[in-house]
Amino acid sequence: MDDVAAKAGVSRALVSLVMRDSPRVSDNSRAKVLQAAQDLGYRPNAWARNLASGQTNTIGVMLNDLHNPYFTELAEGVAAAAAEAGMEVLITSGWQRESGEHTAIDTLLNLRTDGIVVGAARFSSEVFEEIAQQTPTVAVAYFHEHDSMDTVCNHEAHGSELVVEHLTSLGHTRIAHIDAGNAPGAPERRRGFMTAMTLRGLAPIVFDGDFNEHAGHHAAEQLMQLNEPPTAIFAANDLSATGVLAHLRSIGVRVPDDVSVVGYDDTVLAGLGALSLTTVHQPRQLFGQRATELLLERISGRSAAKHELIEPRLVTRSSTGPVNES
Amino acid sequence: MDDVAAKAGVSRALVSLVMRDSPRVSDNSRAKVLQAAQDLGYRPNAWARNLASGQTNTIGVMLNDLHNPYFTELAEGVAAAAAEAGMEVLITSGWQRESGEHTAIDTLLNLRTDGIVVGAARFSSEVFEEIAQQTPTVAVAYFHEHDSMDTVCNHEAHGSELVVEHLTSLGHTRIAHIDAGNAPGAPERRRGFMTAMTLRGLAPIVFDGDFNEHAGHHAAEQLMQLNEPPTAIFAANDLSATGVLAHLRSIGVRVPDDVSVVGYDDTVLAGLGALSLTTVHQPRQLFGQRATELLLERISGRSAAKHELIEPRLVTRSSTGPVNES
DNA sequence: CTCGTTGTATAGAGCGCTCTACTAATTGAT
DNA sequence: ATCAATTAGTAGAGCGCTCTATACAACGAG
Numbered sequence: 001m002d003d004v005a006a007k008a009g010v011s012r013a014l015v016s017l018v019m020r021d022s023p024r025v026s027d028n029s030r031a032k033v034l035q036a037a038q039d040l041g042y043r044p045n046a047w048a049r050n051l052a053s054g055q056t057n058t059i060g061v062m063l064n065d066l067h068n069p070y071f072t073e074l075a076e077g078v079a080a081a082a083a084e085a086g087m088e089v090l091i092t093s094g095w096q097r098e099s100g101e102h103t104a105i106d107t108l109l110n111l112r113t114d115g116i117v118v119g120a121a122r123f124s125s126e127v128f129e130e131i132a133q134q135t136p137t138v139a140v141a142y143f144h145e146h147d148s149m150d151t152v153c154n155h156e157a158h159g160s161e162l163v164v165e166h167l168t169s170l171g172h173t174r175i176a177h178i179d180a181g182n183a184p185g186a187p188e189r190r191r192g193f194m195t196a197m198t199l200r201g202l203a204p205i206v207f208d209g210d211f212n213e214h215a216g217h218h219a220a221e222q223l224m225q226l227n228e229p230p231t232a233i234f235a236a237n238d239l240s241a242t243g244v245l246a247h248l249r250s251i252g253v254r255v256p257d258d259v260s261v262v263g264y265d266d267t268v269l270a271g272l273g274a275l276s277l278t279t280v281h282q283p284r285q286l287f288g289q290r291a292t293e294l295l296l297e298r299i300s301g302r303s304a305a306k307h308e309l310i311e312p313r314l315v316t317r318s319s320t321g322p323v324n325e326s
Numbered sequence: 327m328d329d330v331a332a333k334a335g336v337s338r339a340l341v342s343l344v345m346r347d348s349p350r351v352s353d354n355s356r357a358k359v360l361q362a363a364q365d366l367g368y369r370p371n372a373w374a375r376n377l378a379s380g381q382t383n384t385i386g387v388m389l390n391d392l393h394n395p396y397f398t399e400l401a402e403g404v405a406a407a408a409a410e411a412g413m414e415v416l417i418t419s420g421w422q423r424e425s426g427e428h429t430a431i432d433t434l435l436n437l438r439t440d441g442i443v444v445g446a447a448r449f450s451s452e453v454f455e456e457i458a459q460q461t462p463t464v465a466v467a468y469f470h471e472h473d474s475m476d477t478v479c480n481h482e483a484h485g486s487e488l489v490v491e492h493l494t495s496l497g498h499t500r501i502a503h504i505d506a507g508n509a510p511g512a513p514e515r516r517r518g519f520m521t522a523m524t525l526r527g528l529a530p531i532v533f534d535g536d537f538n539e540h541a542g543h544h545a546a547e548q549l550m551q552l553n554e555p556p557t558a559i560f561a562a563n564d565l566s567a568t569g570v571l572a573h574l575r576s577i578g579v580r581v582p583d584d585v586s587v588v589g590y591d592d593t594v595l596a597g598l599g600a601l602s603l604t605t606v607h608q609p610r611q612l613f614g615q616r617a618t619e620l621l622l623e624r625i626s627g628r629s630a631a632k633h634e635l636i637e638p639r640l641v642t643r644s645s646t647g648p649v650n651e652s
Numbered sequence: 653c654t655c656g657t658t659g660t661a662t663a664g665a666g667c668g669c670t671c672t673a674c675t676a677a678t679t680g681a682t
Numbered sequence: 683a684t685c686a687a688t689t690a691g692t693a694g695a696g697c698g699c700t701c702t703a704t705a706c707a708a709c710g711a712g
Contacts, residue, residue, distance in 0.1 A: 076421060080421075090416050092415070103414075111372045242598055269595070272539060274568055
């Protein structure tokens, strides 16, 4: 910076002003400084800048798992909202291990980013509390309602409600849900299903499962061996639904003619022509955007916690159809 | 830090030593300092630390597109290798737009990370050159051979060779390739296919396509209308192959009984039971690891460029079978 | 009893920037 | 001509840390 100042024949402070696009610089000097910076290949050192200014203009994003499209779309929403607010985004990932998540959060905390968006970490309530005390924090897809941080969640139960609504309107009454135990979001989906069924006077059939293809395959196998197999199967997520589809196909059951299948998440899988799965769409980018907006509010002073529930939407494709009791 | 020093009754410098795990501190003082830091909730400020020490102990990763599993697995490899070397990892993404990539790289450059791993950016050769001049750089899946930076690439052509080898060993001779124009990697895959076919005295059938489902669908439609349709279709990637599968299914052509289908990349799609696609597997995590190793070598002084080509592997699933000329 | 030696701890400069407070020059209203 | 107001630029302290040089015990060796 000194070099640039010297070359342009001005003070260091002026260079600083130019680099920050201050309006209190004459066009003349601005041009000189920019030219000198260009010639010297100067670029401001972010560490020094942030240290001196006391703010980083950066928001940190910690993601549980970069492989999961859920999180990357979330990050995309954050990036979009942050860009709009003129802030930078730095991402760290826990790579699915809790120790990794701690490292990732520590990195961000040491960096003193203006705030942190946490995508569904495995942290205990206490750890979250601790983080939220050190910096503005918004958790996405994490259900406990701390008052030290904001949260943005999908209204999981409502998604299940939409599915039951859709299937019953097609005439289905024997509907089975393949759940995913206590995995994040699964209990809410299951409860939503049971409530919606009960409300309609229907018996909720629930089968143990998981968020993967194998679980769907296995559960479908068992379900189809019942005396009265269900006419519709609602899997806890798309991957599981894919397993269901694979099994049904292998035993010659037609979809949706004989059995309707529904997933959850609307991942890229669901949209594939070869699967064309009816599923529950979560506006994942919107999650990121809202999270960032909440974070910015926090950063500029709000102290009362906000907890948002975002409504999912049903996407109807060709894996569901009218019931066929033949 | 001053507060911690005061509370522990020692100098600021000693606190610094403790925070850096220096061996030249007595157990007694170390305990005192650690206790004081704990009580005060002190955590070192990374910006100040890096500014003062002149090194960041961090490597930056710039990814073209976080949604693409290719890149996230790459990042995972980087993270693993970096963790082993005791370095932190910071990720930025260009979100598929070139302007975004520039911002992302600038963020990293301003951060003065010790080095940068770039995952297949759309940058021109000159831009790459410019980046490499400012900091140690390794490009992954980028084919130009600069001598100012290292590269790690998949041996794309060899993957195609493996596919042709596999198909011809099953008796196929009319093999079509659906390519992806000039998209990154596509020309190499196409050339590899053509070479391998020609070498066996077979006519390479190449069809225009792209790296998406629709392209595969469309190309398959055209291919099957030929007087002598191919008995095997090799798509430029898994997504495209999925489109092929969807079309074949829709017109009642059985896979692999009537036509064999092969993809490229071995994404999660290929492994799904409902698709079970034979495909070319790229060791993406290995790319990240090698890239990081090369980067660390660069950081510690190597100046001659290294360019590595990594061998892919064929994964045989149930979308390919013996030719059936009926 | 002095001297190097080793193990601990400290002072204080400096990393590259921003920010506050100030000066100098220009303008325009009285 | 005078004075406040505005504009353009500068000096220098300070952000929170690391690092070099140095101090000071305590110790065994000469």
